[in-house]
Amino acid sequence: MFSFAVMAMLTLQAFAGGVKYKPEAFADPxxxxxxxxxxxxxxxxxxxxxxxxxxxCYGEFVVSKEVTNHQLGLIKSSRIDINKDYYTNTTNRVYDDLVAMFEKNGIAIVSKDQVHANQTYLDWNLKEEKEGRGASSGLFQPTKVNETQKISTTGLGIFPGVIGMFKVVSTVAQMTAEMGADGFLQVWYKVDIGKKFAPVLTAFEIKLSTDLRSQEVGFKGNKSLRYDFYTQWEPIVKLKEAIISEADIRGAEKGTIDLTKYDAELMGMLGAVENGIGFAIHELLPENTPVIHQTTPTEEQGSEVPQDQ
Known part of the structure; x- marks a missing residue:
């Protein structure tokens, strides 16, 4: 059971732009x-x-937002506190859905276990959670401050900032080749606080680095292969505009939300996006057949030879 609470001083204005989420309108991939x-x-x-x-693969969740109108002397703020386990489980579902989608369309995905078995990846020492704070303002515009929580799928970390990225950039091509992959993916989505605290999916993006090529480097007696991506950080999927839930997700008690209703709205929006991606990949690669993983029989299941009676 997830614990959660909602607190607000004033309700923030509804999102400008975007498209309203109605399950029936998003049912067709x-x-x-x-x-x-x-x-x-x-x-x-x-x-x-x-x-x-x-x-x-991580989700970025807005947990607090504040808008200050200095001209009118008004402050509007809202905060939504949901157990981090919920955010982790949500991102795990997104990861699992995408793995299933790619493999259904004939593109195998290297398992997390294989990633963890690579020492280079372990040396990156990535964190699975990060907190963020962003602010925007203008001469005649109100000041907006958002606090966010970035939560990765279990077992995979979030890439570091500019300084830490040097280690990643310098080794990621070699590591990808070691795992036998043609490239790597980065998945990111963002969930904001909407009207009456309903979820708003403001971003969903997948980046691809691929076209992996090798060349021999070094001198005689000490040569090795160097790998480079000729396609790097290319966005292959982007959400055009925010998808806005307007569902009433308020709980029975004042100041709370019904997490079951919240989850149904958020996963409905995420699922619609995933299904749309899956449809497009299938249209592009209709000849591909689903990936079938060979399982190694255990001693109990596969080592016995049937005996004639």
């Missing part, structure tokens, strides 16, 4: 792919990609 997503998937086919590794 083809329509979602066309209307709601900016897709650039052609390299999956052009480069005959058969295996990828997801090295980053």
């Amino acid at each position: 083809a329509n979602v792919a066309k209307k709601n997503l900016a897709l650039s998937l052609k390299k999956l086919k052009k480069l005959n990609i058969k295996k990828l590794v997801i090295l980053e």
Whole structure:
């Protein structure tokens, strides 16, 4: 059971722009792919990609927002506190859904266990959680301050900032090659606080680094292969505009939300996006067959030879 609480001084204004979430309107994956997503998937086919590794998959959740209008002397703020386990479970579901989607369309995904077995990845020492704070203001605009919580799927970390990225950039191509993948994916989505604290999916993005090439470097007697990506950090999926839930998710007690209703809205929006991506990949690669993983029989299950009676 998740614990949660909601606190507010004043209700923030509704989101400008975006599209209202209605389950029936997002039930058709083809329509979602066309209307709601900016897709650039052609390299999956052009480069005959058969295996990828997801090295980053996290959700960014706005947990607090404050708007200060200095001219009117008004402060509007809201905060939503949900147990971090919920955010982790949500991102785990997104990760699992994407793995299933790619593999259904013939593109294998390197398992987390294989990633963890790579010493280079372990040396990155990535964190699974990060807190953030962002502010924006203008001469005649109110000051807006958001606090966010970034939560990764279990077992994978979030890439570091500019300084820490040097180690990642200098070793990620070699590591990808060691795992037998054609490239790697980064997945990020963002959830904001909407009207009456309903979820708003403001971003969903997948980046691809691929076209992995090698060249021999060094001198005689001490040569090695160096790997480089000729396609780097390319956005292959982007949400065109925010998807806004307007559901009444208030709980029975004043100042609370019904997490079951909240989850149904958020996972409905995320699921619609995932289905739209899956539809587009299938349209691009109709000849691909689902990935089938070979399982190694255990001693109890597979080592006995049937005996004639």
